[in-house]
Amino acid sequence: MPALPSSIIEPLWRQFEALIPERPRTHPLGCHKPRISDRIIFDKLIHVLVLGAAYEKISDTTCSATTIRRRRDEWISSGIFRELEQICLESYDRIIGLDLENLVIDGCLVKAPCGGEAAGKSPVDRGKQGAKRSVMTDGKGIPVGCVIAGANRHDSPLLRPTLERLARFGYRLPEQITVHLDAGYDSRKTRELLTELGCGWEISTKGEPLQAGVRWVVERTNAWHNRGFKKLAICTERKVRVIDALISLANSVIVIRRLIGEAWVTHRWDARPNRKP
Known part of the structure; x- marks a missing residue:
């Protein structure tokens, strides 16, 4: 069972993915272990946030707890979580109004x-x-x-x-x-x-x-x-920086949910859910 409905997680991921900086190749011949997909790590973080599970409990054959923490810290250092929250607020302000x-x-x-x-x-x-x-x-x-x-x-x-x-x-x-x-x-x-x-x-x-x-x-x-x-x-x-990042991610989910809920009766778009959230 997904931690969040697809009507929320998909637009959230698309915007998050656009904010991830391009990572240069670290090996000149490209013969290193393939990097785990950012989408897998993102989904794991959503499960950690929503379900409150420990990283060790949420890890599996796709990625380890260490990989989740390391990628999370990379994204925090890049300021992606705060920037994502800001974009969600600006979108809500433009469509509904703060x-x-x-x-x-x-x-x-x-x-x-x-x-x-x-x-x-x-x-x-x-x-x-x-x-x-x-x-x-x-x-x-x-x-x-x-x-x-x-x-x-x-x-x-x-x-x-x-x-x-x-x-x-x-x-x-x-x-x-x-x-x-x-x-x-x-x-x-x-x-x-x-x-x-x-x-x-x-x-x-x-x-x-x-x-x-x-x-x-x-x-x-x-x-x-x-x-x-x-x-x-x-x-x-x-760590405060990790807590702040998780709060920003949670706020982004809340804003998107409220945006979809309020725009559901006034707007039409291709991926509009069949029922009001």
């Missing part, structure tokens, strides 16, 4: 049993190792930025680096941006930061009953991350 006038930010705690660079004692899991994702979405819940940190970090100090992810959109940012936050950000420092950045805000007040507002979209996005990608729900990677 709601960047309203940004929603929230933190999400997950388990990190193997520790690593982005792990810390989790305050909600008896001090066990955990990680935190500071996720930023547009007004419809499309992930547009994410910062990874230890579970012992407070949400508020992660606000600035999370908002700095907006630099990827450059001049296309609207003049007026409203940031929607929960009561964990209710502080003078948060308001001073948003004023410095020229943003408006809607922040829930501490000590008062739950004020949902439009914040539910980021909770849904956190659920997409954790329910759809087991590798993000239980983070066993130890």
